[in-house]
Amino acid sequence: MGQTVLVVDDHSPTVELLRDALTPQGFDVIAAHNGAECLAAIEEQQPDLVILDVYMPVLNGLDTLRLLRQRLDEQHLPVIVLSGRGGFADVRSAWKRGADIYLTKPIRVGAVVAAVKWLLGECGQIGEASEQTGASAAMSGVVASDL
Secondary structure, eight states: OEEEEEEEOOHHHHHHHHHHGGGGGOEEEESSSSHHHHHHHHHHHOOOOEEEEEEEEESHHHHHHHHHHHHHHSSSSOOOEEEEEOOHHHHHHHHHHHSSSSEEEEHHHHHHHHHHHTTTTTTHHEEEEEEEEHHHHHHHHHHHHHO
16 A cells, blocks of 8 residues: 545545546545545544645635644644645745645646655656656756746
């Protein structure tokens, strides 16, 4: 069994798109559709990484992230934040709450897969598409192009 990624998004096609991209890479994907479901899923299923949308009903992504960091205290759970907004204030707000990576929508599936692999320590697999660049260069290009 592979590492588990929790995808939290109220837009089901986004969840399915990420499931279809991550499952062939060896990741187990579970889903939640709002922040409250996310917090419950983390307690029950203990994922290795969370992909968290910002704009959701019930409990938005940034409030969810803040609560997640408070509850986990010293235990670090990598979180990739996805948002339709990419301004400096938006990114800063997510990072202040504990985001590891901030990616903008529309989703670039390759960027999300690379970020997941990077955060879960599978750096050698990121550069497979272009072996000349290496993992660090591949990830820095992903983050720079998405911000």
